[in-house]
Amino acid sequence: MATSGNSNFISKNRKKLVGLIVGILIPIVFSTFPTPEPLTPQGWLALGLLLGAVTMIICTTLRDYQAMIAMCCMLVITNTAPLTTVFAPFGQSAWWMMFGALGIGVAAVECGFMKRIAYFMLKVLPPTFRGQCLAYIASGAIISPIIPSSTAKGIIMAPIARNTSDALGFKPHSKGAQGIFIIMFTAYVSFALTFLSGSAVNISIVGALPEAFRVTWTEWFITLLPWGVLSTALMVLVVFKFYGLKKKDLKNLKVDEQSGKLSKQQVSDELKKMGPMSIKEKITLVVMLAALACWIFEAQIGVSATVIALFAFIILFATGVAAPDKIKNVGWEALFFVGAFLCLPVVFSQVGLNAFISEMLGERVAPIMGNIYILVPFIIILTTLIRMVFVSLSGTAILVTTIFLPFTEMFGIHPFIIAVVSYTSTNTWNVSYQNTVTVASLAANGPEWLTNRDILTGSFWYMITNFAALMLCIPYWRMLGMV
Numbered sequence: 001m002a003t004s005g006n007s008n009f010i011s012k013n014r015k016k017l018v019g020l021i022v023g024i025l026i027p028i029v030f031s032t033f034p035t036p037e038p039l040t041p042q043g044w045l046a047l048g049l050l051l052g053a054v055t056m057i058i059c060t061t062l063r064d065y066q067a068m069i070a071m072c073c074m075l076v077i078t079n080t081a082p083l084t085t086v087f088a089p090f091g092q093s094a095w096w097m098m099f100g101a102l103g104i105g106v107a108a109v110e111c112g113f114m115k116r117i118a119y120f121m122l123k124v125l126p127p128t129f130r131g132q133c134l135a136y137i138a139s140g141a142i143i144s145p146i147i148p149s150s151t152a153k154g155i156i157m158a159p160i161a162r163n164t165s166d167a168l169g170f171k172p173h174s175k176g177a178q179g180i181f182i183i184m185f186t187a188y189v190s191f192a193l194t195f196l197s198g199s200a201v202n203i204s205i206v207g208a209l210p211e212a213f214r215v216t217w218t219e220w221f222i223t224l225l226p227w228g229v230l231s232t233a234l235m236v237l238v239v240f241k242f243y244g245l246k247k248k249d250l251k252n253l254k255v256d257e258q259s260g261k262l263s264k265q266q267v268s269d270e271l272k273k274m275g276p277m278s279i280k281e282k283i284t285l286v287v288m289l290a291a292l293a294c295w296i297f298e299a300q301i302g303v304s305a306t307v308i309a310l311f312a313f314i315i316l317f318a319t320g321v322a323a324p325d326k327i328k329n330v331g332w333e334a335l336f337f338v339g340a341f342l343c344l345p346v347v348f349s350q351v352g353l354n355a356f357i358s359e360m361l362g363e364r365v366a367p368i369m370g371n372i373y374i375l376v377p378f379i380i381i382l383t384t385l386i387r388m389v390f391v392s393l394s395g396t397a398i399l400v401t402t403i404f405l406p407f408t409e410m411f412g413i414h415p416f417i418i419a420v421v422s423y424t425s426t427n428t429w430n431v432s433y434q435n436t437v438t439v440a441s442l443a444a445n446g447p448e449w450l451t452n453r454d455i456l457t458g459s460f461w462y463m464i465t466n467f468a469a470l471m472l473c474i475p476y477w478r479m480l481g482m483v
Contacts, residue, residue: 016060018059019056019058019059019060020059022059025052026055027048027049027074028048036356038356039352039353040351042351043348045080046081046353049080050344052071053070056070058431058432063333064337064436065333069336071340085346085347088346093304093306095338096310097306097309098149099335100312100313101152103322104149104287104291104309104313104316105152105153106152106322106326107284107313107316107326108284110322111278111322113281113284116277117139119160119270119271129168130244132164133179133180133239136161136184136187137236140187141187144188144194144195144198145198145292146288146289150189150437151436151440153189154188154440154444158444158445159444161181165181172449173454175243177454178454178458181441181458182458183239185438185441185458186235186239189437189441190231190235196305201423204398205419209401209415213415216298217295217296217298223477226472227420227473231424231469234468235462283321284316287312287316291309291311294308344395365378370411372413372474372483373471376421376471379404379422380463383397383426384425384428386400387425388434398419400418401418404418412483413483416482417477417482421470424466424469425470427462428462428463429452442455
């Protein structure tokens with residue numbers, strides 16, 4: 001009996017065991033094999049440790065943040081990088097910006113402010129699949145620039161998206177449920193890339209640019225607004241066409257089987273349950289609007305966006321909008337994961353890995369820099385390939401920008417355009433470990449509703465619509481004098 005039990009245990013955990021063995025062997029192999037010139041042994045080992053950690057994530061041997069923290073510890077143990085460098089991101093502004101943003105999100109959902117806005121838009125627009133999709137787009141446009149945490153927005157809105165899906169009668173894992181999730185993600189996460197305050201990662205992208213080329217909130221918005229409008233509009237059309245209600249689905253509906261409509265009375269009942277806008281919601285609204293104004297005029301008032309986020313977080317908790325014990329609801333796993341991964345751009349730069357990649361690709365990249373219509377697709381493809389290894393959105397965008405940076409001035413291209421093309425192309429979830437926001441959003445409802453495999457086609461559609469939007473933006477960027 002004991003032997004049978006052990007056999008079952010091994011069988012159930014075979015994938016994890018394989019991930020553990022392979023994840024350990026990869027850095028060992030990298031440390032013993034000859035180092036490719038001119039890469040340093042430290043750079044070669046750092047790459048091996050990253051690949052080993054990613055392998056463990058893919059095989060679910062460790063949770064993503066566990067694998068990344070273990071990798072950081074090994075970077076220190078092997079003297080690949082000093083402890084002060086590896087764990088420095090936990091004390092940097094990007095990490096604290098995320099902490100403040102996630103705290104703001106906790107307060108917003110606790111007081112019901114975001115839920116009220118979402119249900120209000122669901123009530124105003126038609127109670128159909130398409131109407132509710134447009135409701136998410138409208139409410140997302142309001143919320144996106146206010147809460148600087150895509151993870152927080154995904155976690156908060158995912159349960160509401162499931163409520164909408166259930167009310168419309170869509171079964172778990174169905175096309176309709178997938179469509180509701182994808183449109184929510186488009187509205188609250190993808191469209192948030194249009195605003196500097198829409199995500200803490202956006203701040204890190206600006207910080208990675210040379211000081212002379214860093215952009216303000218307004219400059220970010222002006223540059224990315226056409227992309228945001230075009231990519232969002234195209235995704236809406238895709239969801240309408242390929243995820244909408246079909247006649248064959250009517251038999252599965254639980255609500256209004258003749259039309260497939262969400263009962264408007266249901267939404268009204270939800271709003272009635274919430275009652276009139278509470279003092280906590282009013283405080284949240286005022287604090288968020290004040291924070292947004294400070295982020296927009298950050299350069300004029302001279303106060304860091306991180307400081308503003310932390311003050312907003314403190315005010316919301318100090319005034320009782322969220323109870324003190326709700327601090328446990330902050331997305332700590334995402335914070336630990338991002339904090340651990342943010343060290344890689346610095347570590348890779350110090351050990352010469354970025355220089356190695358730049359030197360390896362430099363001669364191949366230079367000939368295409370002269371044609372922006374070739375350069376943009378090339379950056380998209382390169383970013384997509386790198387994202388299969390680099391989990392970090394900001395790390396990938398920063399690495400790609402670094403590769404092209406030496407050539408930008410020569411060919412009259414603003415480095416921010418390189419960063420924009422790469423960054424928007426990182427927002428995919430082709431594999432389950434690739435996007436921390438989709439991981440967190442899906443986890444908010446559990447795998448019984450949707451899994452990454454269910455929404456995989458949405459990632460492919462995003463790649464297509466992102467490509468189209470970026471190409472259409474080129475004449476606009478030329479008008480701005482950025483390419």
